[in-house]
Amino acid sequence: MSAPAPFAAASGAEPGAAGLTGALGRFTVAPPGIAVYETDVATAAQSLRTDPAAILELAAAGLPHEVDPVHGPLFDYDDLMNVGFFCGTGQTVPELGLRFLMRFAAEPEESWFRPRRWEVTVQPADKLGEGRGGPAPRVTVRVPDLTAPGVAAVADPGTASGNAATLPGVTATELQERGYRAVVELTGARHEVRAAAARPIWREIVGALADGTVTYQTVPERLRQTPEEAWRMGIADCVVASRLLAGRLRAAGLEARVRRGYLLGLFGSDHSWCELYEDGVYKPLDPVFAFISQTGDAAKGIAASPEFSAACFGSRFNRLLPCVSTDGQPLVQFDGRPAPYWAMVGVGARPWRG
Template sequence: MTGPTGAPATAAGRGAAGWIDALHRIVPTPERYARFDTDRHSALAIMRCPPGVLDLLMKEGLRYRADGDRVLFDDSDIRNVAAASGSGGSVLELVQRYLFRFAAAAPAEWTAERTWAVRNLAACPAGDPCAEPWEFAPLAAEDFGGRSWDVRTATGAAVDARGAGVDGLAPLAEFAATVRTAGAVRRVRDRLVRDAFHESLDEMRSGRMAYQAMPPALRNDPAAARANGTANCISVSLHLERVFTDAGLEARTRKGYLMGLLGSDHSWVEIREDGRWKVVDPVFALLGLRQGASQEFVEFCLGSVPNRLVPCACPADLETVRHTHRRTPAPTRNVVLVTPLKEVPHERP
């Protein structure tokens, strides 16, 4: 669709052919891990494609289950097809392009002090009214030399849902804070850690491990994820943690937020060296390279703290938001919204 000036409504992308090609290129979620809990409305909110494209993908073999008069898709399949579509307008493509544009900027941009307003909005995909408890991972910005203030949580009618849907669902819980981040340049010396980082990065760059979204049960089991030929920030962090601890190194995984024009959850692994924790993040390097970053950025991802990460007091295999539905742990959907702040607002002591 174009206007009188020729400006398209979205980036032109590769059209329907790009979507079909993506469907046949992704590694589908193994049947035993598949979760058919994404309805048509949510799928379209994630993919940002015309409904006719989704119909075409179903004819071409996109898996779905009928649930009464509803059609349900595997959430990871939907995200992976969208990310590989080349449409330029799906949520994951936008996240990767705009959150990692800074990686191609001058190195000073990787560590400059920044202030952000962050909101984590969560929804319960069960669909029916749900008033059960929500828990958000606490921020630990101080661990990376930053700080946070004006931290608040809200549920139900108190949630500020302006400007956001959560995969087409109404947000039921909100975490919000103002955060200051400051990066730091550090370098990992340990040869085993350096080799493992580069091996992981090479696996993803070469396609031996497809960088993809995975359901929690698969991404939290790094051996199963590797056997499936897929990797994401969580499975890579957990895998490297095992490699490092098996070698007798002090290591831990971390969940946190990635800051930019949009936000995202992110996970990485940290190792203790020279009396301090160093971030080891091959996925950060991979996504930076995809946006034109240099080898200098790759080296930066082997020890340094980027100013775009806000750590939580939370390991990689736990979510930033947790919820029960009908008194049992339930999958949640969340969206992280970030506003870069030009000026540092008044900080509470």
């Protein structure tokens, strides 16, 4: 999973400087040449659900930043999301996002596979480029892969969503402007991977995440393009882990690909996983889901689920909506390039009962 965009937060105390600075040293900051220092103090405070003074404390404690003569300290957004993820307060956007999105792993096994209908909206923010200088970019988003196994479009979705009047349906085959609204039915499937060569590769990658040899954290998009380099640095997220897994499976003579789309729940989150072609079907392998559910995380309210972890080695879940992409390409683009964080694409997801 990637760090979710800000959403309506649950009640509770906001994290202060003391909690946030405790995250420093627990993750790897964005490397020079890859870090993008453009997030101001006010935006950082909003994203971490804290006050500007706490952000200034982070800067003083050593979080990398640049000082702009007009906007003051500017931070890398991925660094900020990692601060939120590792601070241990339980109240930042990344912590709450992971907790809400992984709740389904603790539900009965049958609930992972039965058909579920979802209303999905993907809408880029308004006024893109305002205040950033230059013309607004051409924004495109990847559309759902309605031909994927277990994915079916539901006709005539009606007007249940407040966005229905402004968002079009899925009208493109790969990339679409203005976002979209769709109702889909997702059906999971139980599969087991038989290929003996896949199991040691799987154990190595999931094991490295589970024992902390490799730190699970937000990774900049540019570094995601070179997963072996990120892995050597000791960091990975869902895109890095799935690309690395697919590459090693292919090196072992197996047919594998990377998928990227949305994990649906209280909201939608960018997620990536690997698929192995076997027995005439693509069987999903999700190393990040496997490691999170194998170890659990009491601080974030995530219970361990060995059964769910085992199911991640081949089974398809009814909360993952793949998009049309090749090798885990970014879901949002500005002028044909990966969009920066402030694109703030709004991803909504809710059960559909129409």
